[in-house]
Amino acid sequence: MRLTTYTDYSLRTMMYLVVKSERLATIRDISAAYGISENHLMKIVHQLGQAGFVETARGRHGGLRLAQPPQQINLAEIVRVMEPDLEIAPCFAQGNSCAIAPCCGLQHVLKEALEAFLEILGRYTLADLVQSPRQLAGLLDAGSAARTFHTAADR
DSSP states (O other): OOOOHHHHHHHHHHHHHHHTTTSOBOHHHHHHHHTOOHHHHHHHHHHHHHTTSEEEEOSTTOEEEESSOGGGOBHHHHHHHHSSOOOOSGGGSTTOOOTTGGGOSHHHHHHHHHHHHHHHHTTOBHHHHOSOHHHHHHHHHHHHHHHHHHHHHHO
């Protein structure tokens, strides 16, 4: 099982919002901290908002924040919403044209593995990912500062 970069960035965005919860965060802040495209993050934040994971505030002092406490946001729910599909093999797709599909045992095994993967993710919340919020905040700030310095030096 491999998560898409989109889902990875979604989880990172949610972690950022946990450690920076004292104020509204902006897409620019998150982009700078992780070195992720602002345009890509806009799509991610939009979908996270539609799913009810984040709230957005418009306007000059706008930004985003978690819509619920991190202890209530389940990782499996985020993955289910953000992954475009969980078809880990072609035989999971609609209109499967595999010649051995009627008697193949692989699909059952892969389905069981996927269910186990999601079951384990379901045991954890967003709060579980942020065991050392101060340390994580420091690393995010350092990453942002390093990218800002590097960008300014390139000009």
